[in-house]
Amino acid sequence: MSQPSVSHLIRRLEAEVGQTLVVRGREVTLTRQGQALADIARRAILSIDGAVRESRDQSALKSGSVSVAVGHVSAATLLPRILVAFNQRHPNIELIVVDCVVEQIRNKLLSHEADVGLGAVVGSDDSRLSTELLWDGGVSLFMRDDHYLADREAIDAAILAELPCIQLNPNAPPWLVISRLLVANGIHPRVDQRVVLVSTAVGMIQAGMGVAMLPHAAAAQAPRGVRAVPIRNPFLSWPISLVRLSNHPLSPAAQAFAAIARDVLRRF
Structure with a gap:
């Protein structure tokens, strides 16, 4: 930017703030107010530069x-x-x-x-x-490994009407879909307990209080002594979105x- 252009911008800024910002002479120096504005401008530029660097780091997955x-x-x-x-x-x-x-x-x-x-x-x-x-995984019946069904490769959903079931979070959307599907197939599970947390259901299973329908993915975290048997006829879906x-x-x-x-x- 040329010197006349810089001088013009300074005069415009002085008119805007109503104060002299630059002492003109052989050497150009800043007034106290001019120095204060310069310090603020310097900090603003550094903040903008920092924000730009941070945005670039986030885009490059180096931070965020x-x-x-x-x-x-x-x-x-x-x-x-x-x-x-x-x-x-x-x-x-x-x-x-x-x-x-x-x-x-x-x-x-x-x-x-x-x-x-x-x-x-x-x-x-x-x-x-x-x-x-x-992902769309199935639902299994979780039970103690000494349960009479524990050695099955799969079990029909109709058996749910005969077993004391522990129902997990019955108001959750996937369970509502599963319940409607079971009813449509004439299956009405015998629900003895209703819980919200998986850990509570597993604890009840370990205590011998019943069996629980849980997503088969939970089998990987099932404690010793608890077995998961896939449910079929009908297949019960557990979608993850x-x-x-x-x-x-x-x-x-x-x-x-x-x-x-x-x-x-x-x-x-």
Whole structure:
């Protein structure tokens, strides 16, 4: 920029603030107010430069964070594998887990408490949300390994009407779908207990209080003495989806999490 242009800009700034900012003579010096404005401008430029560098680092996945709202069943079964893969590939990104019951994922996203959601979310008619199916596993009957059905390779769903069942989070969307499917097939499970947490259901199984329908993915974390037998006739689906706000772009960190989740669940 030429010297006359600089002088013109300084005069405009002086007119704007109503004070002399530069002492003109053989040497050009700043007045006290001019120095104060220069210091503020210098700090502003440094802040902008810092913000630009931070944005570039986030785009390059060298920094950043992502908050994930996870249904408690997925948090106990699938999330650990995703976390290990994510931390190995992106060690500089902070991943914040917001564990909750699956019905709360929607509100966690709408309140911006979470960037993405992961769990057994059935397709929503809420246009503000976008749901991507990542994995569709089956449901198994969990029981003590000394149960008379424990050695079966699979069991028909009709047996649920005869066994004391522990029902997990009956108001969760996937269970509502499963319940309707069972009723449509003339099957009415005998429910003796209703619980919210997988750990509670497993504890009751260990105590001999009954059996529980759980996603088969939970078999990998089942404690010693508990066995999972797949349910058939009909096959009971347990879909795992990635949920996000439809019109809200994902940050680079959130995009990285989504990519890792897809990869891990594709190989699950």
